[in-house]
Structure formats: C-alpha cells, structure tokens
Amino acid sequence: MDFTFDARTEELRARLLAFMDEHVYPAEQVAHEQRERLSSPWENPPVVEELKAEARRQGLWNLFLPDAEHGAGLTNLQYAPLAEITGRSPQLAPTATNCAAPDTGNMEVLAQFGDERQKKQWLEPLLAGEIRSAFAMTEPDVASSDATNITTHIRREGDEYVVTGRKWYISGAMHPDCTIFIVMGKTDPDGADIRRQQSMVLVPRDTPGVTVKRAMRVFGYEDHYHGGHAEVIFDEARVPVSNLIGEEGGGFAIAQARLGPGRIHHCMRLIGMAERAIELMCRRAVSRDAFGKALAQQGVVQNWIADARVAVEQLRLLVLKTAWMMDTVGNRGAHTEIQAIKIATPRTVVGILDRAIQLYGAGGVSQDFPLAELYAGARTLMIADGPDEVHQRSLARRELKKYR
Incomplete structure (x- = not known):
C-alpha cells in the first residue's frame, strides 16, 4: 500500500485549501447573518450560491464521483484528503463543491443504475447543482437498521407504480430546491427472498400524494444547511413505471x-x-x-x-x-x-x-x-x-x- 498523494491530488489539495482559506471560512459568519434575514430558513443564504459559483469556476466541483464522464474521475484514495478538507466546514464546503449528502449518493445511484432518460432528467441538473434531492429509506414505525423491515408499499397498476408509506429523517427534503426523491419500498412484500422484495423508484416532489410534513430536529438543530431532515408521507403517489431504478427487486x-x-x-x-x-x-x-x-x-x-x-x-x-x-x-x-x-x-x-x-x-x-x-x-x-x-x-x- 502506498498512500503518497499523486500529483493531481496534491494540486487539488492546494487549490481546495486556498479556496477554504479565501472563501469558505470567511463565509461562515456571513452565511449565519444572512440566514437570519431570509424569509425561509430553508433557503440558501446568497453567499452559498457565490461559493458554488466560485468552486465551479475553479474546477472544485463534483470531486466525489469517480465516473469521469460525470464527475472528476478521482479514485477513492485521491478523493479522501479532499473530503477531509471540506469536513472542516461541513455546513458550507460540501455544498459549495457539490459534494454534499444525500445528493452525492443519489448521483452515484443514477450514474450507476439509472437509464438514459433518468440521467437526462435528474442526474444532469444534480451534477450542475441546479436542483437538490433526497433518499427516502428510513421509517419511524419499524427498525430501519434492518432494511428488510421497510413497510412502504410500491404496487404496480398498469403503467404506474403507486407509492404508499411514511418516511422520516429524510435528509434534504425541506430544501426548496429538492425536486426528486429516490424512494425505497416493497414491490413484492411476500417474496421468498427478503432481499429481493424491495425496489427503488423516482418520485418527484410535486407528485400528488407526496407531503413533506415537518422538519425533524437533531439534538435541537434543524440542520438548515443540509436542507433539514423531514418526515414525508406518500399517500397513493403515482409515478410512471419508467421511474423504476434498475429492476424490480433490485432495491x-x-x-x-x-x-x-x-x-x-x-x-x-x-x-x-x-x-x-x-x-x-x-x-x-x-x-x-x-x-x-x-x-x-x-x-x-x-x-x-x-x-x-x-x-x-x-x-x-x-x-x-x-x-x-x-x-x-x-x-x-x-x-x-x-x-x-x-x-x-x-x-x-x-x-x-x-x-x-x-x-x-x-x-x-x-x-x-x-x-x-x-x-x-x-x-x-x-x-x-x-x-x-x-x-x-x-x-x-x-x-x-x-x-x-
């Protein structure tokens, strides 16, 4: 094993450290002051958008994605010291560089398992930082540490899937730019293989039957910078069958x-x-x-x-x-x-x-x-x-x- 940083990693580290010193750390107090004047606490303070524009201008963008077609094409070993640097200001730096969860994981899912239409409609605007997303997996009524317990039902009716269930601590869902959910539920709840009962579907936020009910707090914090952690209700929410990610049973x-x-x-x-x-x-x-x-x-x-x-x-x-x-x-x-x-x-x-x-x-x-x-x-x-x-x-x- 050789953990010596290669030339590209060293160059990106130097640029990212300078970006943190020159832009991110000075913006922390500014963002706090701006947020107090916003009409909604879930909106991005203007300085966040300025940071995103600057990071993109400097090429410090989508560093997390190893897929060179869509991201920076870095290995995990190359990305590790860069992610560490952004962790020093977790409220601002990951968002500024478009490397914030849950969008990172959702982009990875779409890049790896999405079809061309799904990539065009959802992955491309996520990569551009134009929209946000959420991953709806955890549920309040079951022990979600065991993913096979999930009770959200995804049933097929003709050319549609009908999604019904209650999720909570769905990170990013309170953000006004969150326009798409990746929802995990059961398409085959009685299937013999408990790890083939689940599927994932894309559910736009504005789908009838989707209600972002409330923000859940974490030790009293609402975590505004990450778009909060919401309780979300899916009540007979209908989406096209083409919104299935991968195959049925692959969730x-x-x-x-x-x-x-x-x-x-x-x-x-x-x-x-x-x-x-x-x-x-x-x-x-x-x-x-x-x-x-x-x-x-x-x-x-x-x-x-x-x-x-x-x-x-x-x-x-x-x-x-x-x-x-x-x-x-x-x-x-x-x-x-x-x-x-x-x-x-x-x-x-x-x-x-x-x-x-x-x-x-x-x-x-x-x-x-x-x-x-x-x-x-x-x-x-x-x-x-x-x-x-x-x-x-x-x-x-x-x-x-x-x-x-």
Whole structure:
C-alpha cells in the first residue's frame, strides 16, 4: 500500500485549501447573518450560491464521483484528503463543491443504475447543482437498521407504480430546491427472498400524494444547511413505471451499493471535523488562563490534545487503507474495512469534540462556536448509514467464521 498523494491530488489539495482559506471560512459568519434575514430558513443564504459559483469556476466541483464522464474521475484514495478538507466546514464546503449528502449518493445511484432518460432528467441538473434531492429509506414505525423491515408499499397498476408509506429523517427534503426523491419500498412484500422484495423508484416532489410534513430536529438543530431532515408521507403517489431504478427487486442491492461510498465519505469528512476541533482546542488553550497559568500548560489539556492527534492519525490511515482497497478490490472486497471505519470514526471524533467542548466551557455548547453543531453531526453518524451495533455484529460474525 502506498498512500503518497499523486500529483493531481496534491494540486487539488492546494487549490481546495486556498479556496477554504479565501472563501469558505470567511463565509461562515456571513452565511449565519444572512440566514437570519431570509424569509425561509430553508433557503440558501446568497453567499452559498457565490461559493458554488466560485468552486465551479475553479474546477472544485463534483470531486466525489469517480465516473469521469460525470464527475472528476478521482479514485477513492485521491478523493479522501479532499473530503477531509471540506469536513472542516461541513455546513458550507460540501455544498459549495457539490459534494454534499444525500445528493452525492443519489448521483452515484443514477450514474450507476439509472437509464438514459433518468440521467437526462435528474442526474444532469444534480451534477450542475441546479436542483437538490433526497433518499427516502428510513421509517419511524419499524427498525430501519434492518432494511428488510421497510413497510412502504410500491404496487404496480398498469403503467404506474403507486407509492404508499411514511418516511422520516429524510435528509434534504425541506430544501426548496429538492425536486426528486429516490424512494425505497416493497414491490413484492411476500417474496421468498427478503432481499429481493424491495425496489427503488423516482418520485418527484410535486407528485400528488407526496407531503413533506415537518422538519425533524437533531439534538435541537434543524440542520438548515443540509436542507433539514423531514418526515414525508406518500399517500397513493403515482409515478410512471419508467421511474423504476434498475429492476424490480433490485432495491436492496442498490441501497448497499449506495451506502458503501456514503459511509467512507462521511468518515473522510469526520476526520476534517476532528482536525477543526484540534485547531480550536489549541487556539483556546494558548489564549486562556486558569489558576495562574495558560490552559496549554495544564497537564490534562495537554493529554487531550496529544490523544486527539494520535487518534486522528490512526483514523486517517484506516480510512486511506479502506479507500485503497475499494479502488483495488471493490466495495465487496473492502467490506470489513468499510465497517471498521464506520464503527471507529464517529465514535472517536465524538470523543475529540467532547473534549473540545469541555475546554471551551459554556462557549462550547453555545452557538458562538461550531463545536456543539459539529458534535450533533458526528454523534448522529453513529446511527446514520446503519447503527454501529449492526456493523459490529456483522464484523464479529466475519471474524468468528474464520474459526468455525
């Protein structure tokens, strides 16, 4: 394994770091002030559109998509350090570069499984950053950690599918530019193979029978920058049969293909969040005195900073190894590593953010610093894309199988 950045990665890193320093970090406070003056909290502050235009002008656009026809054509190993950089400002940088979830996963699905009409109608405007999208999978009435539990029904009537079900925590659905849902439901609920019961269909937001009911909060945050996390009702919503993605019964497999890259992208950005936390810890430690000396001279604070640095270096190597394996042996071959980073990264970054919050005292839990919101996002990723315990169960079974 060789994790040395190649020339293209180094060049993109340099440009992206400059973009962050010159445009993104200065825009954080501006975006906050502009949002308070908007008629709807779900609209993008004007500075976000300015960032998108600048990122596109600089060629820092769709970096996540390995498909050279539609994206930057980077490998996972090349993209990893770039996603880490955007993770330092998770509210602005991923959106500015058109690399924000859930649009990234939806674009990957359409690029890999969509037909030419679907790509023309939905993928192209998503790639251009003209619209937003949502992925409707999680349901409130079942344990969605087991995707075979999904109860949303997709029945065929002639040339239409009729979608009925209740979803929640559907990221991006509150955004006014969210115009399309990828909905996972059951087309064959009584099928013998429980992993062939599900399908995915494209449901435009303005379809009769689709109701975006309310925004769900995450630790009190509505997550406006990501378009919120909505409860969505599908009540006999009808779409053409041509809106099926792939084949009937292929929904579970498509979901797994979508979630693999999504998990590593989250981990890449989490490392950037941890780096931001370490920077904030160090700045606080050298600027504050307590009990007659700087916080930086307190042994416990030194331990927190040292432990955080060690942990981040370990996580980065594990993520880079996983990215390298996905590039060389495919997502299936990297299954163990993907699960390992999904377990280790959010848990570790939550711990680093917790120490940073402690160092900032009351300021750490306030809106004046980014730590509380970063903590909420990192803690949520111990649940999103499959809770840690599900991955631990699967990983343990794979280890035990070697000895049976």
